[in-house]
Amino acid sequence: MTGETIGHYRILEKVGEGGMGVVYKAEDTRLRRLVALKFLSARTAPDAQAEARFLREAQAGGGLDHPNVCRVHGLEEHEGRTFIVMAFVEGESLARRIRSGLKLGEALDIAIQIGEGLKAAHERGILHRDVKPANILVSAEGTAKLTDFGIAFVRDRSRLTLPGTVMGTLTYMAPEQLRAEDADPRTDIWALGVVLYEMCAGRLPFDRADAVKLTKAILEEDPLKPSAIHPMLTQEFDEIVEKALAKAREDRYQHLDGLVADLRSLRRRLTPGQEAFACSVPEIGRDAPSEAASAATRARSWIGRLFGRRPDGPPRPDVTSSQARTPERPSRTDQAR
Ligand SMILES: Nc1ncnc2c1ncn2[C@@H]1O[C@H](COP(=O)(O)OP(=O)(O)OP(=O)(O)O)[C@@H](O)[C@H]1O
Ligand SMILES: [Mg+2]
Numbered sequence: 001m002t003g004e005t006i007g008h009y010r011i012l013e014k015v016g017e018g019g020m021g022v023v024y025k026a027e028d029t030r031l032r033r034l035v036a037l038k039f040l041s042a043r044t045a046p047d048a049q050a051e052a053r054f055l056r057e058a059q060a061g062g063g064l065d066h067p068n069v070c071r072v073h074g075l076e077e078h079e080g081r082t083f084i085v086m087a088f089v090e091g092e093s094l095a096r097r098i099r100s101g102l103k104l105g106e107a108l109d110i111a112i113q114i115g116e117g118l119k120a121a122h123e124r125g126i127l128h129r130d131v132k133p134a135n136i137l138v139s140a141e142g143t144a145k146l147t148d149f150g151i152a153f154v155r156d157r158s159r160l161t162l163p164g165t166v167m168g169t170l171t172y173m174a175p176e177q178l179r180a181e182d183a184d185p186r187t188d189i190w191a192l193g194v195v196l197y198e199m200c201a202g203r204l205p206f207d208r209a210d211a212v213k214l215t216k217a218i219l220e221e222d223p224l225k226p227s228a229i230h231p232m233l234t235q236e237f238d239e240i241v242e243k244a245l246a247k248a249r250e251d252r253y254q255h256l257d258g259l260v261a262d263l264r265s266l267r268r269r270l271t272p273g274q275e276a277f278a279c280s281v282p283e284i285g286r287d288a289p290s291e292a293a294s295a296a297t298r299a300r301s302w303i304g305r306l307f308g309r310r311p312d313g314p315p316r317p318d319v320t321s322s323q324a325r326t327p328e329r330p331s332r333t334d335q336a337r
Helices: 048-058 094-100 104-123 152-161 185-201 211-220 235-244 256-268 291-306 317-325
Strands: 009-017 021-028 033-040 072-078 081-087 136-138 144-146 278-280
Touching (some): 009 033, 094 136, 104 136, 104 144, 104 185, 104 256, 104 278, 185 235, 185 278, 235 256
Antiparallel strands (some): 009 021, 021 033, 033 081, 136 144
């Protein structure tokens, strides 16, 4: 598609591909600005009802305009293909940044920024529902932006309506999402807790190759205390993570205000040594799919059973292959065990 013009968008290059479709960098020739166009694959394209809800959520209150949120301009169609038009964000995904190495100070700065972006959304009644490193873009200057706001429901709908498919990864899902209960702001707080843990401890809080075991761990098991992984992480950090990852929503941070305030307070008091601590280390030549990605593949039949369907649907090569290309699990897992 590179070089093509679609309506008033000139496609410049393909920037990536995820579970829901392909993302291109493009120029809006009418408004003379760079945009990212996310073409949804036929399977994930929303129906009219989902489309209306998407527009309502993504553009609630005249659009969520916040420095830590990637602005969504709209939803358009070209020759029967639906695409999302959003601001183009320079930078790389947090999934990649975690693999290329993060310092504790940077990790907390990213968590605080994402917390601020989510807080602004929650104040307007918008949930993200799919907070994960692949949906966080970090600029060279360290500004973090949350993308894919409000589109997770498209995925949720598809997951419930397409036979035998599982979309995305279970890794960042809160217990209530696994129980197919409605999400609320605390569901996003849980996911941010998982991202925070992953960035700072250098491994996932719940990491099992087997989808059933992964689900059981999320529902029932306590993750290893971060301070037991890196002594540089204090008891205060343990307490923040524990509160963000409380299984019962009532025990969790109830609002992002509390989590962001605690993170800011912790960040202010980091010593230069703690700030520069390399909490996630660069990964060398790791191309294999992550355990979690493999788990998502295996989860296909299991989710089918969970939702009372036969696991006989078509495989989703777009989901599994993209996850295999962008493994999100950092490298210290084995070392930390
Ligand atoms: N607004 C944007 N500006 C610049 N690059 C973007 C933008 N949105 C997405 N990208 C890039 O495109 C890649 C693919 O994004 P996409 O959202 O399709 O995949 P994903 O987040 O890995 O999976 P999912 O479908 O679950 O969201 C991202 O890794 C990111 O690098
Ligand atoms: Mg995404």
